[in-house]
Each structure stands twice: as C-alpha cells, then as structure tokens.
Amino acid sequence: MKFTAKAMIAATALAGLATAASAEEIKTIGVAVPNLQADFFNQIKLGVENYAKEKGMETIIVDAKNDTATQVSQVQDLLTQGIDAFIYIPAGAAAAAVPTRLARNEGIPVINVDRTPEGEPGDTFIAGESVESAYEVCKTIIEMAGGEGKMAIIHGQKGTTPEVDRFAGCNRAIEENPGVELVSQQWSQMWSPDEGFSIAQNMLQANPDLKIIFGQADALAMGAAKAADVAGVSDDIIIGGYDGDVAALEYLAKCEGPFKVTATQSTQLMGRLAVDSAIAVAAGETVEERQTPNAVLTTCENAPEFVAQHP
Incomplete structure (x- = not known):
C-alpha cells in the first residue's frame, strides 16, 4: 500500500531535474x-554520495552527532572549503536556521532533506509526507489491537519537523478511535534504540496493561520491542515504527515479535533527488518548494522486497 495523499512520484521529479541541468556548476x-549512527541518515548519505560520484562530484560529509552547536561550526568549516552546494539536515530545532543563513550569505544553493529550519527554508525541501503516513501506521496498529486499549507514543527529538508531523498524523488516528486511550508520551533526544528501550520500560512499568506503542522512528520501535520482550509482554502488545531502517525491515520480514508495522521511506532516492535539486538550483532552474517521495506501509508481508533492495 502506498501513501498517496499529497505525494509526488520522486522518480519523475529526478528525471526532470537531471535533464534540466548539468553538473558543470x-x-x-x-x-x-545530524547523526550517522542512525541508519535513516546513513541511507540518505549513501544516496547523495553514490549519485554525486556518478556525476563526477566530490562530497564532504559532516556528522553533528545530534549537537546543534557542533553542526553550526561544521557548516562554517564547510564554507571555508569552497563547497558549491549545501545539502542540510538540521541536527535539532535550536539554531537550525543558522547554517541556511550562512550558506545563503555565500550564494550557495541550500537543499533541505527530512527537516526544514523554521523561518529560514532552503531552495527546496525533500521529505516524506509524515502526517499521512504516520496516520496510516497508527491506524493499522490500532486495528491490529482490536481498535481499543491503552496506547503510548515515543516521540523523536522535540520540535523537529518529523516529530511534529508524525504526532499530528498519529493523533488523528487516535482521535478516530474512542476506544483508544493515549496514556503516555515521552520524547527522545537521539531517536535511538537505547532510548526506545529505556522509555518503553518506564511506560510498561507505569502501565502494565499497555497495548499499543508508536515509536516515531524504527530505532525507537526496535528498542520498545526489546523492552516488551524483557517484560514478557510481547504477545500482548502491538508496536509500530517509521522510516524503513534496514534492521527494522529484517525484523519485520521474520513475521514474529511485537513490532508489526512501519512506513518505508525512499531514503536513497531522497539523497539522489537532493543532488539533482542542487544541480538545478545552481543552473538557475525552478525547483518545487516541497518534493515528497512516496512512503510505503510495510508489514511482514512486503518487508522482504525492501530487505532485498532498499528504495
């Protein structure tokens, strides 16, 4: 099942941009x-790196390890190295506008991926349609739980674009199901499995009859699944995630355990689209303000195809 609301076919956009401009600029x-320990960002990095290499371009990649001050410093350093375009995923909501402003002052194209800094957008924003796809994930796990029960949400980093949008989508599914009670919400800093594990442990201790958990990223959902295993409630709880990380897809493909559903994003495609967008902007071409590669609702039934080839 593909999420189609407000979605564009990214491959078509790529083809159009690729023919509109050359890499000469x-x-x-x-x-x-933000953090190369996260598979999601690694997949985007691979898409950028491999595609840029095909086009004869060099990439300089910096990892902020989720620290905004570090990221600002790294971007300042990038600008001293004579970059011609800037692909930017903010490390957090605080100071997120600064790198965009720095690059714009140098006349460098700015391509935002996954997150956009409030008040200082780049030349285009490439991201999955998080609201509708999170709605579909939460709708599905609620249905799997019989449409009722206590539910918890493990959020990503507070105030970031995907955290805000994924809550909006999931909350809509909750509001449509009066038998579901949202009893706990906690925010993570790193979107990491360790955080998912510790947060879910706390949630399960406070609510031993918890029935549904939505982790706003697969790493959080995987941590929650481990916590459910440790607590001995794997058969009594339904967990949903988001992103389509490789480890999560491999987990889902086994068709066992409490983690049941995710939304697989076209992460490597997002990286390639970012490169083509940079080329187009540098050549003076018009680029859409928002570009939205499709996401696919993923369960154990279709996970194996994404394990074989990640989009």
Missing part, C-alpha cells in the same frame, strides 16, 4: 547530517 557538495 557544482564540483563539491557539502552535506551536514
């Missing part, structure tokens, strides 16, 4: 990511 692309 861009020799070096700076790429700032």
Whole structure:
C-alpha cells in the first residue's frame, strides 16, 4: 500500500531535474547530517554520495552527532572549503536556521532533506509526507489491537519537523478511535534504540496493561520491542515504527515479535533527488518548494522486497 495523499512520484521529479541541468556548476557538495549512527541518515548519505560520484562530484560529509552547536561550526568549516552546494539536515530545532543563513550569505544553493529550519527554508525541501503516513501506521496498529486499549507514543527529538508531523498524523488516528486511550508520551533526544528501550520500560512499568506503542522512528520501535520482550509482554502488545531502517525491515520480514508495522521511506532516492535539486538550483532552474517521495506501509508481508533492495 502506498501513501498517496499529497505525494509526488520522486522518480519523475529526478528525471526532470537531471535533464534540466548539468553538473558543470557544482564540483563539491557539502552535506551536514545530524547523526550517522542512525541508519535513516546513513541511507540518505549513501544516496547523495553514490549519485554525486556518478556525476563526477566530490562530497564532504559532516556528522553533528545530534549537537546543534557542533553542526553550526561544521557548516562554517564547510564554507571555508569552497563547497558549491549545501545539502542540510538540521541536527535539532535550536539554531537550525543558522547554517541556511550562512550558506545563503555565500550564494550557495541550500537543499533541505527530512527537516526544514523554521523561518529560514532552503531552495527546496525533500521529505516524506509524515502526517499521512504516520496516520496510516497508527491506524493499522490500532486495528491490529482490536481498535481499543491503552496506547503510548515515543516521540523523536522535540520540535523537529518529523516529530511534529508524525504526532499530528498519529493523533488523528487516535482521535478516530474512542476506544483508544493515549496514556503516555515521552520524547527522545537521539531517536535511538537505547532510548526506545529505556522509555518503553518506564511506560510498561507505569502501565502494565499497555497495548499499543508508536515509536516515531524504527530505532525507537526496535528498542520498545526489546523492552516488551524483557517484560514478557510481547504477545500482548502491538508496536509500530517509521522510516524503513534496514534492521527494522529484517525484523519485520521474520513475521514474529511485537513490532508489526512501519512506513518505508525512499531514503536513497531522497539523497539522489537532493543532488539533482542542487544541480538545478545552481543552473538557475525552478525547483518545487516541497518534493515528497512516496512512503510505503510495510508489514511482514512486503518487508522482504525492501530487505532485498532498499528504495
């Protein structure tokens, strides 16, 4: 099942941009990511890196390790290295606008991926349609739980674009099901499995009859699944995730355990689209303000195809 609301076919957009401009204007692309320990960001990095190499361009990639001050410093350094375009995923909501402003002051194209800084957008924003796809994930896990029961949400980093949008979508599904009671919400800092585990443990201790958990990223959902295993409630709880991380897809493909559903994003495609967008902007071409590759609702039935080839 594909999420179609407000979605565009990213492959078509890629083809259009690729023919509209050449890579002659861009020799070096700076790429700032929040945290390369996360598979989601690694997949985007691979998409950028491999596609840029095909086009004869160099990439300089910096990892902020989820620290906004570090990211600002790294971007300042990138600008001293003579980059021709800037692909930017903010490390957090605080100071997120600063790197965009720095790059714009140098006349460098700015391509935002996954997250956009409030008040200082880049030339285009490439991200999955988190509201509708999170709605579908939460709708599905609620249905799997019989449409009722106590539910918890493990949020991502507070105030970031995906955290806000995924809550909006999931909350809509909750509101449509009066038999579901949202009893606990906690925010993570790193979107990590360790955080998912510890947060879910606390949730399960406070609510031993918890029936549904939505982790706003697969890493959080995987941590929650481990906590359910440790607590001995794996057969009594339904967990949903988001992103389509490789480890999560491999887990789902086994068709066992409490983690049942995710939304697989076209992460490597997002990286390639970011490169083509940078080329187009540098060449003076018009680029859509928002570009939205499709996401696919993923269960154990269709997970194996994404394990074989991640989009």
